[in-house]
Amino acid sequence: MIIRVACALARAGRAARAERVLEDRGVVVARAPADEGLLEWLERAPADLVLVEARALAGRRGASLADLRAGPDHPEVVVFVEREDAEARARLLAQGAVAVVYHGVSDAALREALLAFVARRREDLQRRVRARLLERRSGLDDFASDSPAMTEFLAVVRRVVDAETSLLLLGETGVGKEHLARAIHEASARRSGPFMAVNCAALPEALLESELFGHVAGAFTGAVRDRRGYFELADGGTLFLDEVGELPGHLQVKLLRALQERAVVPVGGERALQVDVRLMAATNRDLQAEVRQGRFRSDLFYRLAVVSLLVPPLRERRVDVPRLAQRYVEHYRRRLGKSVQGVRADALDLLVRHDWPGNVRELINVIERAVLLATGDEVTPADLPVEVSGPRAAAPVTSDDGAGLDGPWLRVRDEALRDLERRYFTRLMTTCRGRVGAAARAAGLSPRSLFDALRRTGLRREAFRNP
Numbered sequence: 001m002i003i004r005v006a007c008a009l010a011r012a013g014r015a016a017r018a019e020r021v022l023e024d025r026g027v028v029v030a031r032a033p034a035d036e037g038l039l040e041w042l043e044r045a046p047a048d049l050v051l052v053e054a055r056a057l058a059g060r061r062g063a064s065l066a067d068l069r070a071g072p073d074h075p076e077v078v079v080f081v082e083r084e085d086a087e088a089r090a091r092l093l094a095q096g097a098v099a100v101v102y103h104g105v106s107d108a109a110l111r112e113a114l115l116a117f118v119a120r121r122r123e124d125l126q127r128r129v130r131a132r133l134l135e136r137r138s139g140l141d142d143f144a145s146d147s148p149a150m151t152e153f154l155a156v157v158r159r160v161v162d163a164e165t166s167l168l169l170l171g172e173t174g175v176g177k178e179h180l181a182r183a184i185h186e187a188s189a190r191r192s193g194p195f196m197a198v199n200c201a202a203l204p205e206a207l208l209e210s211e212l213f214g215h216v217a218g219a220f221t222g223a224v225r226d227r228r229g230y231f232e233l234a235d236g237g238t239l240f241l242d243e244v245g246e247l248p249g250h251l252q253v254k255l256l257r258a259l260q261e262r263a264v265v266p267v268g269g270e271r272a273l274q275v276d277v278r279l280m281a282a283t284n285r286d287l288q289a290e291v292r293q294g295r296f297r298s299d300l301f302y303r304l305a306v307v308s309l310l311v312p313p314l315r316e317r318r319v320d321v322p323r324l325a326q327r328y329v330e331h332y333r334r335r336l337g338k339s340v341q342g343v344r345a346d347a348l349d350l351l352v353r354h355d356w357p358g359n360v361r362e363l364i365n366v367i368e369r370a371v372l373l374a375t376g377d378e379v380t381p382a383d384l385p386v387e388v389s390g391p392r393a394a395a396p397v398t399s400d401d402g403a404g405l406d407g408p409w410l411r412v413r414d415e416a417l418r419d420l421e422r423r424y425f426t427r428l429m430t431t432c433r434g435r436v437g438a439a440a441r442a443a444g445l446s447p448r449s450l451f452d453a454l455r456r457t458g459l460r461r462e463a464f465r466n467p
Contacts, residue, residue, distance in 0.1 A: 006047035008032040021111035044217040044225035047075040065096040147317035169282040171311035174361030177282035185238040193237025201243035219268025244281040314356040328367040344378040422457040434464035
């Protein structure tokens with residue numbers, strides 16, 4: 001994990017000395033400009049550790065330690081003093097300084113002290129990352145299966161867990177590619193580092209470069225402060241790029257360079273930043289076909305696909321449906337506060353027979369809905385959506401106006417809304433020829449919301465690109 005140090009030592013010689021003793025992989029030192037207030041600069045420049053002189057904290061115009069620590073990144077502050085003074089040291093420590101350092105110490109002692117503070121900050125950040133990961137923890141055991149196809153697939157996965165090579169995860173929408181990437185990360189030697197996931201298709205092209213590689217203040221309109229990109233945030237861990245096939249050509253070039261040189265240059269920046277990241281990428285597109293048609297760089301494809309893992313779709317491992325259904329019944333029972341204990345045999349038979357075009361994601365949605373609607377201790381066929389349970393027998397109606405309106409209100413309403421949603425987005429994507437940006441604008445939605453709608457309705461944008 002990269003630690004950024006903001007050096008606010010006024011004298012050029014002292015600032016250069018700090019840069020020299022902190023020269024280390026994983027530490028980036030930036031000097032505060034002489035013509036700008038320190039607080040104003042820290043509003044723009046990310047900082048984990050601030051080096052400042054005691055005299056800069058004095059007087060009406062000086063920044064207080066509390067002000068510095070309240071900055072956007074809540075940095076630790078090391079205060080440098082001209083002379084040893086026990087009372088001044090105690091006062092500064094009481095005000096929140098992590099340490100007080102005398103300018104006269106040797107280079108060796110200064111390096112040892114500052115790198116100790118860097119290590120402390122890194123451990124603190126990693127602890128926070130681990131706490132977040134525990135909330136979303138996933139492991140390879142989540143993919144345990146009785147299916148021969150899945151068992152063989154997991155055997156291959158376990159052989160590449162600890163490799164540092166890039167992985168390309170392939171499979172249909174909803175098979176759990178991001179979940180698998182998290183599980184591989186958790187089983188690898190990088191488990192103590194961060195896991196960062198980016199959906200390349202959900203971000204506008206104008207922002208994607210900045211999100212991946214970061215930017216410096218002033219790089220473009222609205223860039224009011226430096227921003228760390230996902231490559232920097234994932235340093236020491238894993239970066240997962242979902243929908244990597246959606247990357248535009250110029251970002252494919254920049255991604256290839258980052259993988260080859262293990263360094264990134266922020267948008268608007270000049271200095272390369274060394275990063276230690278294992279890359280995993282995923283797509284449901286045929287990248288080899290994209291390469292043949294000139295839409296994806298062959299050199300990037302071979303760099304990403306050192307090992308390709310094709311996740312089997314759920315319809316090819318129906319034997320896993322009962323296990324998965326029970327797991328998510330238990331999950332949503334706790335989450336929704338319901339008393340549902342399992343799935344009745346006839347409902348389970350319907351689940352096993354279903355083709356699951358949306359794969360595990362569709363199964364999860366079906367189970368959540370069923371647990372929510374269930375009135376007893378088991379999920380029954382009446383709790384399943386019509387695309388899973390098939391047409392249901394209905395009482396005769398007195399006129400054509402009542403067609404499709406028999407049954408419980410919630411079920412009739414849900415089925416009507418689902419039909420309307422599918423028809424609307426089918427027409428929208430047909431009109432826009434599969435262009436997500438144009439479709440999102442026409443619908444008044446964000447690209448992310450549009451992707452969610454397509455997943456819910458089981459639509460794939462690729463089907464609309466060459467109508």
